[in-house]
Amino acid sequence: MYFPEAGDNGSPQVIPRNDMKKLISNIYILFLMRIILSLVFIFAGIEKIISPAGFSESISNYRLLPSTIIIFSAITLPWVELFTGILLLFGISVKENAAIITALLVVFTLAVIISILRGLSIDCGCFGTALGERVGLLKVTENVLLILFGMVLARTDSDYLKL
Amino acid sequence: MHIFHLMKINFTKILTIIVLSSLLGLVYNYINPSGLKFTSNVKELRWATDSVLISSNKLKDTLKLHPPLNQLSGTKISPDKKNVKVDKYPNATNTKVKKNESEDTGFGEPLLINLEQAYKLYQMDMLFIDARDGADYNEGHIKKSLSLPYHEFDNYKTVITKIPKSQTIIVYCGGDDCELSKALANRLFFLGYHNIYVFSGGWGQWKSAGYPTE
Numbered sequence: 001m002y003f004p005e006a007g008d009n010g011s012p013q014v015i016p017r018n019d020m021k022k023l024i025s026n027i028y029i030l031f032l033m034r035i036i037l038s039l040v041f042i043f044a045g046i047e048k049i050i051s052p053a054g055f056s057e058s059i060s061n062y063r064l065l066p067s068t069i070i071i072f073s074a075i076t077l078p079w080v081e082l083f084t085g086i087l088l089l090f091g092i093s094v095k096e097n098a099a100i101i102t103a104l105l106v107v108f109t110l111a112v113i114i115s116i117l118r119g120l121s122i123d124c125g126c127f128g129t130a131l132g133e134r135v136g137l138l139k140v141t142e143n144v145l146l147i148l149f150g151m152v153l154a155r156t157d158s159d160y161l162k163l
Numbered sequence: 164m165h166i167f168h169l170m171k172i173n174f175t176k177i178l179t180i181i182v183l184s185s186l187l188g189l190v191y192n193y194i195n196p197s198g199l200k201f202t203s204n205v206k207e208l209r210w211a212t213d214s215v216l217i218s219s220n221k222l223k224d225t226l227k228l229h230p231p232l233n234q235l236s237g238t239k240i241s242p243d244k245k246n247v248k249v250d251k252y253p254n255a256t257n258t259k260v261k262k263n264e265s266e267d268t269g270f271g272e273p274l275l276i277n278l279e280q281a282y283k284l285y286q287m288d289m290l291f292i293d294a295r296d297g298a299d300y301n302e303g304h305i306k307k308s309l310s311l312p313y314h315e316f317d318n319y320k321t322v323i324t325k326i327p328k329s330q331t332i333i334v335y336c337g338g339d340d341c342e343l344s345k346a347l348a349n350r351l352f353f354l355g356y357h358n359i360y361v362f363s364g365g366w367g368q369w370k371s372a373g374y375p376t377e
Contacts, residue, residue, distance in 0.1 A: 054314055057313070057314060060342055061343075063341075071199050071200070072201075074199055075199055078188065079187050080185060083187070084180060084184070093180070099172050099177060100177055121298070121299055123314065132296075
């Protein structure tokens with residue numbers, strides 16, 4: 001089976017040996033990852049921007065950061081999420097934005113894991129206060145999947161339907 | 164840096180994106196009327212002394228003057244009406260409550276109380292309010308306490324107004340280092356509830372002590 005690769009304009013190329021590598025090089029799969037990741041981050045960013053106080057409360061519930069950093073994060077982080085999400089959606093600087101998103105997701109996931117280990121039953125604040133998701137293994141699994149998407153995009157790029 | 168080079172990722176672009184979006188966030192926060200302030204919005208509270216707590220006849224007075232708690236209609240704040248004492252204050256009238264409100268200046272700010280003090284107030288049948296999220300409340304809470312999740316404060320506003328201003332309220336959340344109870348106490352205080360305590364040890368300490376839960 002032939003999988004068109006990123007940057008492939010239809011000209012025959014060497015088919016990667018590994019099936020997984022072929023799959024993640026598929027331009028449509030990459031595009032799908034890009035869209036999912038960008039929409040998740042745009043939604044998360046908007047929800048947090050709408051309710052900054054709720055988001056700062058959510059961060060403080062993790063009991064990991066001092067209040068000044070909590071406030072600073074609550075003000076800036078949603079905009080970084082929104083910005084990177086929009087740029088990723090339109091295929092602008094995909095590698096860089098995917099790298100930022102991956103780094104953010106890794107930090108978020110670590111915070112969730114620490115909270116689980118500490119036995120905290122708190123709202124994860126992942127989408128502000130919109131969805132009311134709790135910290136838990138489901139959240140970790142979701143995040144790990146998104147981290148994989150981000151890593152693939154940061155490594156491979158996705159220029160399908162880019163601006 | 165090496166990994167960025169290997170993956171052909173432009174680090175300058177990353178910095179630019181982060182700085183620009185952060186700046187945008189700071190500017191938006193500055194012009195947004197409900198933007199956050201860098202000073203903590205949860206002010207430090209003083210501890211209540213036993214003399215304030217026990218010798219004050221105000222507690223007994225307000226206790227007598229309170230209308231039945233079941234008048235706090237609105238199902239959200241009263242998840243278990245069976246446990247709310249109904250006929251303890253049969254003579255309460257709105258007039259009396261109003262009179263009491265005008266006389267009552269409260270403590271000047273919410274006061275922190277410890278486990279013993281909280282239990283004394285519990286035995287006096289004061290109103291305990293759980294500031295945690297509904298899910299935490301459902302997992303377990305101080306017996307007869309009402310749920311008023313701080314994060315959903317706005318949804319409860321109409322119900323809150325049914326609590327008389329002179330009501331002695333004890334707010335609690337998860338434990339020592341949770342801010343929800345203080346934040347909720349400050350908001351209630353701002354709304355005019357001046358007889359308000361924050362049980363610092365919260366649910367964790369109460370449960371460990373083996374005091375009544377449900």
